[in-house]
Amino acid sequence: MLSIVASLLPILLALAGGWVLAIFISPELRRRLVKLITPFIWLLLFSIGYEFGNVLGALNSARESALTALVFALLTTAVPWLLLSWGANATVVRPTSDRQGLAGIIPPLKECLIALLALALGVGMYHLWGAADGSGFGWPSTSYFLYVLIVLVGLDLYGVRPDPSWYSLRTLKIPAMVVIGSLLGGLLAAWATGQPLAISLALSSGFGWFTLSGVMVGHHAGEAFGAMALLTDLFREILAIGLLYSLGARRPLQCIAAGGATSLDSTLPIVKQKCPPELLPVALVSGFLLTVIGPLLMVFFLTV
Secondary structure, eight states, X not given: OHHHHHHHHXXXXXXXXXXXXXXXXXXXXXXHHHTTHHHHHHHHHHHHHHHHHHHHHHOTTHHXXXXXXXXXXXXXXXXXXXXXHHSTTOOXXXXXXXXXXXXXXXXXXXHHHHHHHHHHHHHHHXXXXXXXXXXXXXXXXHHHHHHHHHHHHHHHTTTOOOOGGGGSHHHHHHHHHHHHHHHHHHHXXXXXXXXXXXXXXXXXXXXXXXXXXXXXXXXXXXXXXHHHHHHHHHHHHHHHHHHHHHHTTTSHHHHHHHXXXXXXXXXXXXXXXXXXXXXXXXXXXXXXXHHHHHHHHHHHHHHO
């Protein structure tokens, strides 16, 4: 429980800090600061890629662990997507004059490629410099970029007031389908990879929170499974980033679900950028609930 509070508190404080800061600065300065969200997203993606390279470099059997983790990530992302797609009103299309055909595909494709390029550059940077001397050449922690981004999102949220729709069945359906779909995906992944059932369900319960799932699974099941949990949730986050950039405007609820617990933190700025603005509270509520539920499910499956 303390680990959940310790992880949630900085995020909530950063959101509140951005909102309070907006009271004391001019609207023009606020608009200029909000424009920094996009370049900071690229920095965050680069840093995530750097950490990904570090994780792969530290694994003794990187290929086998990465392939197993990829199977878990794909299935725990795909099954909730399908469950939400079968539900009513799962698709929300942004009411703008988006161009149709090839011209309408190019902008999201370009942004998705930029995101993947930032991740790839981070991985490459680790292998060129960080892996050579083990020092990481002083690259800042991903958390620093994340908290700056959350403050900027808090600035952009200034003036938003909670309303009953935040706690409606339509909103709560997202985390519910993520939990159910992730566990079903974990069962399929256990069958496909031959991993123990309890471990597979624990691997499926991180909901993209790789910094916590790797530690928790590693503590209860050993370092090999801990690394697999970390990679599973890291892959889930990378998949969510790609889906948000490519389909966030047309399938926002499914893309928010793909983000899992990260829709409260690292993918929240991308949700703000790519999904309809009225769905930002959905991402906040869903991410918050999954952040609380995930560790409880992992502990349950790892100790039964």
